Amino acid sequence: MILPSQTLLQPADRLIVGLDVSDRRSAESIVAELGDTVRVYKVGYQLGYAGGLDFVGELVRAGKRVFLDLKLHDIGNIVEKGIAGIAGLGVAMTTVHATPQVMRAAARGAEGSGLLVLAVTVLTSLSEDDLREMGHTETAAALVERRTRQAMEAGIGGIVASAAEAAAVRAIVGPDRAVVTPGIRPAGSAAGDQTRVMTPREAIAAGASHLVVGRPILDAPDRLAAARAILAEMA
Numbered sequence: 560m561i562l563p564s565q566t567l568l569q570p571a572d573r574l575i576v577g578l579d580v581s582d583r584r585s586a587e588s589i590v591a592e593l594g595d596t597v598r599v600y601k602v603g604y605q606l607g608y609a610g611g612l613d614f615v616g617e618l619v620r621a622g623k624r625v626f627l628d629l630k631l632h633d634i635g636n637i638v639e640k641g642i643a644g645i646a647g648l649g650v651a652m653t654t655v656h657a658t659p660q661v662m663r664a665a666a667r668g669a670e671g672s673g674l675l676v677l678a679v680t681v682l683t684s685l686s687e688d689d690l691r692e693m694g695h696t697e698t699a700a701a702l703v704e705r706r707t708r709q710a711m712e713a714g715i716g717g718i719v720a721s722a723a724e725a726a727a728v729r730a731i732v733g734p735d736r737a738v739v740t741p742g743i744r745p746a747g748s749a750a751g752d753q754t755r756v757m758t759p760r761e762a763i764a765a766g767a768s769h770l771v772v773g774r775p776i777l778d779a780p781d782r783l784a785a786a787r788a789i790l791a792e793m794a
């Protein structure tokens with residue numbers, strides 16, 4: 560699936576709030592608190608495996624766009640069928656890890672469904688030291704670029720990378736593919752376990768189509784104000 564050029568999207572269509580909470584009631588209260596200001600939510604393992612898959616359907620019925628971030632990584636047969644199942648949930652986006660076999664299977668599973676499959680290139684929590692520890696000899700930037708090229712060859716719709724690599728990714732994928740960047744930190748907010756971070760303004764300038772934000776909004780004393788401040792920075 561190809562998106563309209565990112566310049567045509569409103570900031571509210573480009574901000575994805577990660578519902579990283581461990582129960583449905585907390586998720587419902589965050590969605591109520593953020594109201595019409597937030598249009599796109601991400602549900603990952605934390606909520607998904609705590610009753611959140613039913614909640615996904617509720618979000619879809621309430622008119623929200625949902626990014627089901629399950630980061631699939633399995634043999635091709637299972638990935639293909641898993642993605643076909645996710646396509647039936649009515650979510651807009653999902654993720655697989657960026658290994659060629661997995662990505663080719665995911666592209667087959669999503670064919671004709673309208674589901675946007677994103678390839679997670681190098682997790683934004685990983686540093687150069689972490690990559691060395693995993694046995695990689697390439698830098699994060701080189702690995703992201705190589706995996707982005709492989710994702711395009713596999714027929715994947717978009718890329719997840721840190722904003723630090725967004726410009727290089729954008730140069731490879733062209734203007735209309737999704738470049739989704741977690742690891743977003745407004746100035747002064749704690750990085751936590753993220754290592755490759757950028758501010759919302761920097762991420763947009765680097766060519767990100769979508770920004771994923773969790774803790775800077777979830778942990779804010781006034782979540783609505785935090786979301787509005789990020790949207791203002793993205794405009």
Ligand SMILES: O=c1ccn([C@@H]2O[C@H](COP(=O)(O)O)[C@@H](O)[C@H]2O)c(=O)[nH]1
Binds near residue numbers: 720741771
């Ligand atoms: O490389 C990746 C891929 C996904 N994520 C997800 O984004 C959010 C980030 O949350 P913060 O609290 O803003 O750090 C989280 O749901 C991750 O699963 C990522 O961080 N990096």
